[in-house]
Amino acid sequence: MDFLKLTGKTVLVFGVANRKSVAWHIARTLEEEGARVLYSVRSEARRQSLAALLAGRSVYVCDVEQEGAVDRLAAAIAADGHASLHGIAHSIAFANYAGGFRPFHETGRADFLQATAVSAFSLVEIARAFRPHLAPAASVVTIGISSLLVTPDNYGYMGPVKAALESAARFLAKSFAADPKTRDVRFNVVGAGPLKTSASAGIPGYIESYLYAEKLTFRKRNLSTQEVADAAVWLLSERSSGMNGATLTIDAGLGSNYFDEEIIRLAMRPEIKK
Template structure:
Protein backbone atom coordinates (compact mmCIF):
# COMPACT_ATOMS: atom_id res chain seq x y z
CA UNK A 1 0.00 0.00 0.00
CA UNK A 2 1.32 3.44 -0.94
CA UNK A 3 1.12 6.60 1.14
CA UNK A 4 -1.78 7.91 -0.96
CA UNK A 5 -3.57 4.56 -1.13
CA UNK A 6 -5.24 5.44 -4.43
CA UNK A 7 -4.62 2.11 -6.14
CA UNK A 8 -7.81 0.83 -7.79
CA UNK A 9 -9.82 3.83 -6.59
CA UNK A 10 -12.29 5.21 -9.11
CA UNK A 11 -12.46 8.99 -9.53
CA UNK A 12 -14.74 11.10 -11.71
CA UNK A 13 -12.98 14.17 -13.10
CA UNK A 14 -15.34 16.85 -14.37
CA UNK A 15 -14.10 19.64 -16.60
CA UNK A 16 -11.15 18.59 -18.74
CA UNK A 17 -10.82 21.29 -21.41
CA UNK A 18 -7.40 20.57 -22.91
CA UNK A 19 -3.97 19.28 -21.95
CA UNK A 20 -3.15 22.53 -20.09
CA UNK A 21 -6.13 22.30 -17.75
CA UNK A 22 -5.91 21.47 -14.05
CA UNK A 23 -8.39 18.64 -14.64
CA UNK A 24 -6.04 16.95 -17.10
CA UNK A 25 -2.99 17.34 -14.86
CA UNK A 26 -5.05 15.84 -12.04
CA UNK A 27 -6.05 12.94 -14.28
CA UNK A 28 -2.44 12.12 -15.07
CA UNK A 29 -1.35 12.36 -11.44
CA UNK A 30 -4.23 10.13 -10.31
CA UNK A 31 -3.38 7.52 -12.89
CA UNK A 32 0.27 7.57 -11.86
CA UNK A 33 -0.94 6.84 -8.31
CA UNK A 34 -2.88 3.82 -9.56
CA UNK A 35 -6.40 5.24 -9.70
CA UNK A 36 -8.94 4.69 -12.46
CA UNK A 37 -10.21 7.98 -13.85
CA UNK A 38 -13.45 8.55 -15.72
CA UNK A 39 -14.52 11.87 -17.16
CA UNK A 40 -17.44 14.10 -17.89
CA UNK A 41 -17.29 16.99 -20.35
CA UNK A 42 -19.86 19.60 -21.20
CA UNK A 43 -20.74 18.80 -24.81
CA UNK A 44 -20.36 16.45 -27.74
CA UNK A 45 -18.16 19.06 -29.44
CA UNK A 46 -15.84 19.18 -26.42
CA UNK A 47 -15.68 15.41 -26.33
CA UNK A 48 -14.72 15.31 -30.01
CA UNK A 49 -11.98 17.89 -29.43
CA UNK A 50 -10.60 15.72 -26.60
CA UNK A 51 -10.77 12.42 -28.43
CA UNK A 52 -7.03 12.19 -29.05
CA UNK A 53 -6.16 13.36 -25.53
CA UNK A 54 -8.55 11.07 -23.67
CA UNK A 55 -7.85 8.03 -25.82
CA UNK A 56 -9.82 5.04 -24.57
CA UNK A 57 -10.71 6.58 -21.21
CA UNK A 58 -14.41 6.51 -20.39
CA UNK A 59 -16.03 9.93 -20.87
CA UNK A 60 -19.62 11.09 -20.46
CA UNK A 61 -21.34 14.25 -21.59
CA UNK A 62 -22.85 16.47 -18.91
CA UNK A 63 -23.72 20.13 -19.20
CA UNK A 64 -24.03 21.08 -15.52
CA UNK A 65 -26.20 24.06 -16.43
CA UNK A 66 -28.94 21.48 -17.02
CA UNK A 67 -29.90 19.65 -13.76
CA UNK A 68 -31.41 16.74 -15.67
CA UNK A 69 -28.03 16.02 -17.25
CA UNK A 70 -26.40 15.85 -13.82
CA UNK A 71 -29.02 13.34 -12.70
CA UNK A 72 -28.54 11.34 -15.89
CA UNK A 73 -24.76 11.34 -15.40
CA UNK A 74 -25.10 9.89 -11.90
CA UNK A 75 -27.44 7.19 -13.20
CA UNK A 76 -25.06 6.32 -16.04
CA UNK A 77 -22.06 6.08 -13.73
CA UNK A 78 -24.04 3.93 -11.29
CA UNK A 79 -25.08 1.58 -14.10
CA UNK A 80 -21.55 1.32 -15.48
CA UNK A 81 -19.47 1.30 -12.30
CA UNK A 82 -21.69 1.05 -9.24
CA UNK A 83 -19.75 3.43 -6.98
CA UNK A 84 -17.14 6.18 -6.87
CA UNK A 85 -14.29 6.98 -4.49
CA UNK A 86 -14.04 10.63 -5.44
CA UNK A 87 -15.06 13.51 -7.66
CA UNK A 88 -13.02 16.42 -9.00
CA UNK A 89 -15.12 19.50 -9.81
CA UNK A 90 -12.97 21.60 -12.13
CA UNK A 91 -15.72 23.58 -13.83
CA UNK A 92 -15.99 27.32 -14.37
CA UNK A 93 -17.73 29.46 -16.94
CA UNK A 94 -18.25 33.19 -17.37
CA UNK A 95 -20.18 34.80 -20.20
CA UNK A 96 -19.20 38.43 -20.40
CA UNK A 97 -21.96 39.08 -22.92
CA UNK A 98 -21.38 42.82 -22.93
CA UNK A 99 -17.64 42.69 -22.43
CA UNK A 100 -15.71 43.30 -19.21
CA UNK A 101 -17.39 45.94 -17.07
CA UNK A 102 -16.82 47.50 -13.65
CA UNK A 103 -18.25 45.13 -11.03
CA UNK A 104 -21.24 47.37 -10.26
CA UNK A 105 -22.29 47.09 -13.91
CA UNK A 106 -22.32 43.28 -13.89
CA UNK A 107 -25.08 41.88 -16.08
CA UNK A 108 -27.57 39.93 -13.97
CA UNK A 109 -28.11 37.05 -16.39
CA UNK A 110 -24.36 36.57 -16.84
CA UNK A 111 -23.77 36.51 -13.09
CA UNK A 112 -26.56 34.03 -12.42
CA UNK A 113 -25.48 31.74 -15.24
CA UNK A 114 -21.87 31.77 -14.07
CA UNK A 115 -22.97 31.07 -10.49
CA UNK A 116 -25.13 28.17 -11.60
CA UNK A 117 -22.32 26.55 -13.60
CA UNK A 118 -19.27 27.45 -11.51
CA UNK A 119 -20.63 27.16 -7.97
CA UNK A 120 -24.11 25.72 -7.50
CA UNK A 121 -23.37 22.83 -9.84
CA UNK A 122 -21.20 21.41 -7.05
CA UNK A 123 -24.28 21.15 -4.84
CA UNK A 124 -26.31 19.47 -7.57
CA UNK A 125 -23.49 17.06 -8.41
CA UNK A 126 -23.05 16.15 -4.74
CA UNK A 127 -26.77 15.54 -4.32
CA UNK A 128 -27.03 13.40 -7.45
CA UNK A 129 -23.98 11.29 -6.63
CA UNK A 130 -24.53 10.92 -2.88
CA UNK A 131 -26.07 7.43 -3.21
CA UNK A 132 -23.06 6.08 -5.10
CA UNK A 133 -20.20 7.73 -3.22
CA UNK A 134 -18.28 5.28 -1.09
CA UNK A 135 -18.38 5.88 2.64
CA UNK A 136 -15.06 7.73 2.78
CA UNK A 137 -15.09 9.32 -0.66
CA UNK A 138 -13.55 12.74 -1.28
CA UNK A 139 -14.90 15.60 -3.39
CA UNK A 140 -12.42 18.27 -4.47
CA UNK A 141 -13.21 21.54 -6.22
CA UNK A 142 -10.74 23.85 -7.94
CA UNK A 143 -11.03 27.42 -6.71
CA UNK A 144 -8.79 30.48 -6.60
CA UNK A 145 -6.67 31.92 -3.81
CA UNK A 146 -7.80 35.51 -4.34
CA UNK A 147 -11.56 35.51 -3.76
CA UNK A 148 -11.10 38.32 -1.24
CA UNK A 149 -9.05 40.46 -3.63
CA UNK A 150 -10.57 42.84 -6.14
CA UNK A 151 -9.14 42.22 -9.61
CA UNK A 152 -10.49 44.44 -12.34
CA UNK A 153 -9.69 41.97 -15.08
CA UNK A 154 -11.38 39.02 -13.36
CA UNK A 155 -14.80 40.60 -13.47
CA UNK A 156 -17.41 38.98 -11.29
CA UNK A 157 -15.75 35.59 -10.97
CA UNK A 158 -14.03 36.22 -7.62
CA UNK A 159 -17.31 36.34 -5.66
CA UNK A 160 -18.56 33.33 -7.60
CA UNK A 161 -15.45 31.34 -6.72
CA UNK A 162 -16.03 32.43 -3.12
CA UNK A 163 -19.52 30.97 -3.45
CA UNK A 164 -17.97 27.71 -4.68
CA UNK A 165 -15.82 27.53 -1.56
CA UNK A 166 -18.78 28.21 0.72
CA UNK A 167 -20.86 25.57 -1.05
CA UNK A 168 -18.05 23.08 -0.47
CA UNK A 169 -17.80 23.87 3.24
CA UNK A 170 -21.54 23.55 3.72
CA UNK A 171 -21.64 20.27 1.82
CA UNK A 172 -19.00 18.93 4.20
CA UNK A 173 -21.29 19.77 7.10
CA UNK A 174 -24.43 18.46 5.40
CA UNK A 175 -22.89 15.15 4.30
CA UNK A 176 -21.31 14.76 7.72
CA UNK A 177 -24.71 13.95 9.20
CA UNK A 178 -24.68 10.43 7.79
CA UNK A 179 -21.44 9.84 5.84
CA UNK A 180 -17.70 10.35 6.07
CA UNK A 181 -17.52 11.92 2.59
CA UNK A 182 -15.18 14.91 2.60
CA UNK A 183 -15.39 18.17 0.66
CA UNK A 184 -12.43 20.51 0.16
CA UNK A 185 -11.28 23.13 -2.32
CA UNK A 186 -7.87 23.77 -3.83
CA UNK A 187 -7.50 27.55 -3.96
CA UNK A 188 -4.91 28.16 -6.64
CA UNK A 189 -2.89 31.22 -7.52
CA UNK A 190 -2.61 32.48 -11.12
CA UNK A 191 -1.91 29.74 -13.66
CA UNK A 192 -0.92 29.48 -17.30
CA UNK A 193 -4.04 27.89 -18.76
CA UNK A 194 -5.93 28.32 -22.00
CA UNK A 195 -8.87 29.80 -20.10
CA UNK A 196 -6.72 32.48 -18.47
CA UNK A 197 -5.31 33.51 -21.84
CA UNK A 198 -8.67 35.04 -22.73
CA UNK A 199 -8.78 37.37 -19.71
CA UNK A 200 -7.81 40.96 -20.62
CA UNK A 201 -4.62 42.03 -18.87
CA UNK A 202 -4.04 38.59 -17.41
CA UNK A 203 -0.41 38.37 -18.49
CA UNK A 204 0.48 41.51 -16.51
CA UNK A 205 -1.33 40.17 -13.45
CA UNK A 206 0.39 36.80 -13.84
CA UNK A 207 3.83 38.42 -13.97
CA UNK A 208 3.00 40.65 -11.00
CA UNK A 209 1.85 37.62 -8.99
CA UNK A 210 5.14 35.92 -9.76
CA UNK A 211 7.05 38.80 -8.14
CA UNK A 212 4.97 38.33 -4.98
CA UNK A 213 5.76 34.64 -4.56
CA UNK A 214 8.54 33.86 -2.10
CA UNK A 215 10.39 31.83 -4.67
CA UNK A 216 9.92 34.33 -7.52
CA UNK A 217 8.40 31.60 -9.64
CA UNK A 218 4.72 31.20 -10.32
CA UNK A 219 2.63 28.20 -9.54
CA UNK A 220 2.48 25.30 -11.97
CA UNK A 221 -0.67 23.47 -12.94
CA UNK A 222 0.94 20.25 -11.74
CA UNK A 223 1.36 21.67 -8.24
CA UNK A 224 -2.36 22.38 -8.10
CA UNK A 225 -3.14 18.90 -9.41
CA UNK A 226 -0.83 17.31 -6.84
CA UNK A 227 -2.72 19.03 -4.04
CA UNK A 228 -6.03 17.84 -5.46
CA UNK A 229 -4.72 14.27 -5.60
CA UNK A 230 -3.59 14.47 -1.98
CA UNK A 231 -7.05 15.66 -0.93
CA UNK A 232 -8.63 12.78 -2.86
CA UNK A 233 -6.47 10.29 -1.00
CA UNK A 234 -6.87 8.70 2.41
CA UNK A 235 -3.63 10.42 3.44
CA UNK A 236 -5.71 13.59 3.88
CA UNK A 237 -8.49 11.89 5.86
CA UNK A 238 -8.32 14.53 8.61
CA UNK A 239 -8.93 17.42 6.21
CA UNK A 240 -12.57 18.32 5.61
CA UNK A 241 -14.47 21.53 4.90
CA UNK A 242 -11.25 23.38 4.08
CA UNK A 243 -9.85 25.59 1.37
CA UNK A 244 -6.19 24.74 0.80
CA UNK A 245 -4.33 27.75 -0.59
CA UNK A 246 -1.72 26.83 -3.19
CA UNK A 247 -0.04 29.99 -4.47
CA UNK A 248 3.66 29.80 -3.53
CA UNK A 249 3.17 32.37 -0.77
CA UNK A 250 1.80 35.10 -3.04
CA UNK A 251 -0.71 36.32 -0.45
CA UNK A 252 1.93 36.60 2.31
CA UNK A 253 4.39 38.82 0.50
CA UNK A 254 2.68 42.13 -0.26
CA UNK A 255 5.65 44.14 1.03
CA UNK A 256 8.37 42.36 -0.88
CA UNK A 257 11.19 44.89 -1.18
CA UNK A 258 11.57 44.41 -4.92
CA UNK A 259 7.86 44.97 -5.53
CA UNK A 260 7.86 48.04 -3.27
CA UNK A 261 10.93 49.43 -5.06
CA UNK A 262 9.32 49.01 -8.48
CA UNK A 263 6.04 50.52 -7.31
CA UNK A 264 7.76 53.58 -5.84
CA UNK A 265 10.05 54.14 -8.79
CA UNK A 266 9.61 57.69 -10.17
CA UNK A 267 7.59 57.96 -13.36
Protein backbone atom coordinates in the same frame (compact mmCIF):
# COMPACT_ATOMS: atom_id res chain seq x y z
CA MET B 1 4.98 1.93 -2.26
CA ASP B 2 1.35 3.05 -2.59
CA PHE B 3 1.54 5.97 -0.18
CA LEU B 4 -1.66 7.66 -1.38
CA LYS B 5 -3.53 4.35 -1.49
CA LEU B 6 -5.27 5.28 -4.73
CA THR B 7 -4.60 2.03 -6.55
CA GLY B 8 -7.87 0.51 -7.70
CA LYS B 9 -9.93 3.53 -6.60
CA THR B 10 -12.45 5.10 -9.00
CA VAL B 11 -12.51 8.88 -9.35
CA LEU B 12 -14.75 11.04 -11.52
CA VAL B 13 -13.10 14.14 -12.95
CA PHE B 14 -15.09 17.09 -14.30
CA GLY B 15 -13.63 19.79 -16.50
CA VAL B 16 -10.98 18.53 -18.89
CA ALA B 17 -10.83 20.92 -21.85
CA ASN B 18 -7.28 20.35 -23.12
CA ARG B 19 -3.77 19.45 -21.97
CA LYS B 20 -3.45 22.71 -20.03
CA SER B 21 -6.53 22.05 -17.87
CA VAL B 22 -6.15 21.61 -14.13
CA ALA B 23 -8.60 18.72 -14.51
CA TRP B 24 -6.31 16.97 -17.00
CA HIS B 25 -3.31 17.26 -14.69
CA ILE B 26 -5.39 15.87 -11.83
CA ALA B 27 -6.67 12.98 -13.93
CA ARG B 28 -3.26 12.11 -15.32
CA THR B 29 -1.72 12.10 -11.84
CA LEU B 30 -4.54 9.93 -10.50
CA GLU B 31 -3.90 7.43 -13.26
CA GLU B 32 -0.18 7.45 -12.47
CA GLU B 33 -1.11 6.58 -8.90
CA GLY B 34 -3.14 3.59 -10.03
CA ALA B 35 -6.64 5.05 -9.89
CA ARG B 36 -9.32 4.46 -12.49
CA VAL B 37 -10.53 7.80 -13.82
CA LEU B 38 -13.92 8.53 -15.34
CA TYR B 39 -14.16 11.75 -17.32
CA SER B 40 -17.08 14.16 -17.64
CA VAL B 41 -16.79 16.81 -20.34
CA ARG B 42 -19.02 19.71 -21.27
CA SER B 43 -20.30 18.68 -24.70
CA GLU B 44 -20.16 16.13 -27.46
CA ALA B 45 -17.98 18.54 -29.42
CA ARG B 46 -15.57 18.66 -26.49
CA ARG B 47 -15.52 14.87 -26.31
CA GLN B 48 -14.64 14.73 -30.00
CA SER B 49 -11.88 17.29 -29.61
CA LEU B 50 -10.41 15.21 -26.77
CA ALA B 51 -10.71 11.89 -28.61
CA ALA B 52 -6.96 11.47 -29.02
CA LEU B 53 -6.06 12.68 -25.52
CA LEU B 54 -8.63 10.50 -23.77
CA ALA B 55 -8.47 7.49 -26.06
CA GLY B 56 -9.41 4.25 -24.33
CA ARG B 57 -10.88 6.02 -21.31
CA SER B 58 -14.47 6.28 -20.06
CA VAL B 59 -15.73 9.70 -21.16
CA TYR B 60 -19.21 11.06 -20.47
CA VAL B 61 -20.92 14.25 -21.59
CA CYS B 62 -22.59 16.51 -19.03
CA ASP B 63 -23.41 20.17 -19.46
CA VAL B 64 -23.92 21.18 -15.84
CA GLU B 65 -25.76 24.32 -16.94
CA GLN B 66 -28.66 22.16 -18.10
CA GLU B 67 -31.13 21.17 -15.39
CA GLY B 68 -31.20 17.43 -14.85
CA ALA B 69 -27.93 16.79 -16.70
CA VAL B 70 -26.02 15.81 -13.57
CA ASP B 71 -28.74 13.36 -12.50
CA ARG B 72 -28.60 11.74 -15.93
CA LEU B 73 -24.82 11.50 -15.67
CA ALA B 74 -25.01 9.79 -12.28
CA ALA B 75 -27.52 7.28 -13.64
CA ALA B 76 -25.38 6.57 -16.72
CA ILE B 77 -22.23 6.02 -14.68
CA ALA B 78 -24.03 3.70 -12.27
CA ALA B 79 -25.56 1.79 -15.19
CA ASP B 80 -22.05 1.22 -16.55
CA GLY B 81 -21.13 -0.61 -13.36
CA HIS B 82 -19.48 2.22 -11.44
CA ALA B 83 -21.76 2.03 -8.42
CA SER B 84 -19.14 3.26 -5.94
CA LEU B 85 -16.98 6.32 -6.49
CA HIS B 86 -14.06 7.02 -4.18
CA GLY B 87 -13.61 10.59 -5.31
CA ILE B 88 -14.87 13.45 -7.46
CA ALA B 89 -12.75 16.30 -8.79
CA HIS B 90 -14.77 19.40 -9.71
CA SER B 91 -12.74 21.72 -11.92
CA ILE B 92 -15.45 23.66 -13.72
CA ALA B 93 -15.75 27.41 -14.16
CA PHE B 94 -17.24 29.73 -16.72
CA ALA B 95 -17.68 33.48 -17.06
CA ASN B 96 -18.97 35.34 -20.08
CA TYR B 97 -16.34 37.95 -20.90
CA ALA B 98 -17.42 38.18 -24.54
CA GLY B 99 -18.60 41.75 -24.05
CA GLY B 100 -15.24 42.82 -22.63
CA PHE B 101 -14.41 44.11 -19.18
CA ARG B 102 -17.04 46.12 -17.31
CA PRO B 103 -16.99 47.61 -13.79
CA PHE B 104 -18.39 45.21 -11.20
CA HIS B 105 -21.50 47.31 -10.58
CA GLU B 106 -22.43 46.86 -14.25
CA THR B 107 -22.46 43.08 -14.01
CA GLY B 108 -25.45 41.67 -15.87
CA ARG B 109 -27.94 39.41 -14.14
CA ALA B 110 -27.73 36.73 -16.82
CA ASP B 111 -23.93 36.64 -16.74
CA PHE B 112 -23.77 36.45 -12.95
CA LEU B 113 -26.40 33.72 -12.69
CA GLN B 114 -24.85 31.68 -15.49
CA ALA B 115 -21.41 31.86 -13.89
CA THR B 116 -22.85 30.89 -10.52
CA ALA B 117 -24.79 27.95 -11.94
CA VAL B 118 -21.79 26.55 -13.80
CA SER B 119 -18.97 27.41 -11.41
CA ALA B 120 -20.55 27.04 -7.97
CA PHE B 121 -24.02 25.50 -7.88
CA SER B 122 -22.85 22.63 -10.06
CA LEU B 123 -20.90 21.34 -7.06
CA VAL B 124 -24.13 21.14 -5.04
CA GLU B 125 -25.94 19.32 -7.84
CA ILE B 126 -23.06 16.90 -8.30
CA ALA B 127 -22.93 16.14 -4.58
CA ARG B 128 -26.67 15.50 -4.46
CA ALA B 129 -26.80 13.36 -7.59
CA PHE B 130 -23.82 11.20 -6.69
CA ARG B 131 -24.54 10.89 -2.97
CA PRO B 132 -25.98 7.35 -3.35
CA HIS B 133 -22.93 6.34 -5.39
CA LEU B 134 -20.14 7.57 -3.13
CA ALA B 135 -17.96 5.20 -1.14
CA PRO B 136 -18.23 5.67 2.66
CA ALA B 137 -15.04 7.73 2.87
CA ALA B 138 -15.14 9.39 -0.55
CA SER B 139 -13.46 12.72 -1.14
CA VAL B 140 -14.81 15.59 -3.23
CA VAL B 141 -12.38 18.32 -4.26
CA THR B 142 -13.08 21.55 -6.10
CA ILE B 143 -10.72 24.20 -7.48
CA GLY B 144 -11.07 27.68 -6.04
CA ILE B 145 -8.77 30.71 -5.84
CA SER B 146 -6.02 31.49 -3.36
CA SER B 147 -7.69 34.53 -1.80
CA LEU B 148 -11.28 35.70 -1.62
CA LEU B 149 -10.21 39.00 -0.03
CA VAL B 150 -8.46 40.47 -3.05
CA THR B 151 -10.47 42.42 -5.62
CA PRO B 152 -8.72 42.21 -9.00
CA ASP B 153 -10.40 44.54 -11.48
CA ASN B 154 -10.22 42.07 -14.33
CA TYR B 155 -11.71 39.14 -12.41
CA GLY B 156 -14.96 40.94 -11.76
CA TYR B 157 -17.97 38.92 -10.71
CA MET B 158 -16.03 35.64 -10.63
CA GLY B 159 -14.65 36.69 -7.25
CA PRO B 160 -18.06 36.48 -5.55
CA VAL B 161 -18.86 33.33 -7.55
CA LYS B 162 -15.70 31.62 -6.30
CA ALA B 163 -16.64 32.73 -2.78
CA ALA B 164 -19.98 30.97 -3.26
CA LEU B 165 -18.14 27.84 -4.42
CA GLU B 166 -15.90 27.77 -1.36
CA SER B 167 -18.83 28.35 0.99
CA ALA B 168 -20.84 25.62 -0.76
CA ALA B 169 -18.04 23.13 -0.12
CA ARG B 170 -18.12 23.87 3.61
CA PHE B 171 -21.90 23.59 3.80
CA LEU B 172 -21.83 20.32 1.86
CA ALA B 173 -19.25 18.94 4.27
CA LYS B 174 -21.53 19.72 7.20
CA SER B 175 -24.69 18.55 5.45
CA PHE B 176 -23.20 15.17 4.53
CA ALA B 177 -21.71 14.74 8.01
CA ALA B 178 -25.18 15.02 9.55
CA ASP B 179 -26.14 11.66 8.03
CA PRO B 180 -24.40 8.55 9.45
CA LYS B 181 -24.34 7.02 5.96
CA THR B 182 -22.24 9.86 4.55
CA ARG B 183 -20.54 11.14 7.69
CA ASP B 184 -17.03 10.41 6.40
CA VAL B 185 -17.48 11.89 2.92
CA ARG B 186 -15.27 14.96 2.67
CA PHE B 187 -15.46 18.21 0.71
CA ASN B 188 -12.40 20.42 0.30
CA VAL B 189 -11.15 23.25 -1.88
CA VAL B 190 -7.77 23.83 -3.48
CA GLY B 191 -7.26 27.59 -3.42
CA ALA B 192 -4.95 28.06 -6.38
CA GLY B 193 -2.92 31.13 -7.26
CA PRO B 194 -2.77 32.37 -10.87
CA LEU B 195 -2.20 29.64 -13.45
CA LYS B 196 -1.33 29.54 -17.13
CA THR B 197 -4.39 27.79 -18.54
CA SER B 198 -6.58 28.24 -21.60
CA ALA B 199 -9.45 29.40 -19.40
CA SER B 200 -7.38 32.11 -17.74
CA ALA B 201 -6.29 33.37 -21.15
CA GLY B 202 -9.86 34.55 -21.68
CA ILE B 203 -9.71 36.95 -18.73
CA PRO B 204 -9.06 40.55 -19.89
CA GLY B 205 -5.59 41.73 -18.89
CA TYR B 206 -4.68 38.37 -17.37
CA ILE B 207 -1.12 38.22 -18.69
CA GLU B 208 -0.14 41.39 -16.83
CA SER B 209 -1.79 40.13 -13.64
CA TYR B 210 -0.04 36.78 -14.01
CA LEU B 211 3.38 38.39 -14.39
CA TYR B 212 2.72 40.73 -11.47
CA ALA B 213 1.68 37.82 -9.26
CA GLU B 214 4.88 36.00 -10.17
CA LYS B 215 6.95 38.85 -8.73
CA LEU B 216 5.05 38.51 -5.44
CA THR B 217 5.80 34.83 -4.92
CA PHE B 218 8.66 34.08 -2.58
CA ARG B 219 10.49 32.14 -5.24
CA LYS B 220 9.73 34.60 -8.07
CA ARG B 221 8.14 31.83 -10.06
CA ASN B 222 4.44 31.22 -10.47
CA LEU B 223 2.69 27.97 -9.78
CA SER B 224 2.69 25.17 -12.27
CA THR B 225 -0.63 23.52 -12.97
CA GLN B 226 0.91 20.26 -11.82
CA GLU B 227 1.56 21.69 -8.36
CA VAL B 228 -2.14 22.47 -8.00
CA ALA B 229 -3.04 19.02 -9.30
CA ASP B 230 -0.71 17.38 -6.78
CA ALA B 231 -2.51 19.14 -3.94
CA ALA B 232 -5.89 18.06 -5.32
CA VAL B 233 -4.78 14.44 -5.66
CA TRP B 234 -3.57 14.43 -2.06
CA LEU B 235 -6.97 15.74 -0.94
CA LEU B 236 -8.65 13.02 -3.00
CA SER B 237 -6.61 10.38 -1.20
CA GLU B 238 -7.27 8.95 2.24
CA ARG B 239 -3.96 10.43 3.38
CA SER B 240 -5.85 13.70 3.84
CA SER B 241 -8.63 12.15 5.92
CA GLY B 242 -8.40 14.89 8.56
CA MET B 243 -9.22 17.61 6.01
CA ASN B 244 -12.89 18.47 5.62
CA GLY B 245 -14.64 21.73 4.79
CA ALA B 246 -11.24 23.32 4.32
CA THR B 247 -9.42 25.36 1.71
CA LEU B 248 -5.83 24.36 1.02
CA THR B 249 -4.08 27.44 -0.35
CA ILE B 250 -1.44 26.82 -3.02
CA ASP B 251 0.12 30.12 -4.07
CA ALA B 252 3.93 29.89 -3.66
CA GLY B 253 3.76 32.58 -0.96
CA LEU B 254 1.90 35.14 -3.06
CA GLY B 255 -0.60 35.98 -0.35
CA SER B 256 2.09 36.73 2.25
CA ASN B 257 4.43 38.90 0.22
CA TYR B 258 2.60 42.16 -0.46
CA PHE B 259 5.49 44.26 0.87
CA ASP B 260 8.19 42.66 -1.23
CA GLU B 261 11.13 45.05 -1.60
CA GLU B 262 11.28 44.76 -5.38
CA ILE B 263 7.56 45.41 -5.80
CA ILE B 264 7.71 48.48 -3.56
CA ARG B 265 10.69 49.82 -5.51
CA LEU B 266 8.99 49.33 -8.85
CA ALA B 267 5.75 50.91 -7.64
CA MET B 268 7.18 53.91 -5.80
CA ARG B 269 10.46 54.66 -7.60
CA PRO B 270 10.39 52.84 -10.93
CA GLU B 271 13.13 55.12 -12.27
CA ILE B 272 15.64 53.67 -9.80
CA LYS B 273 17.51 50.75 -11.22
CA LYS B 274 18.70 48.09 -8.83
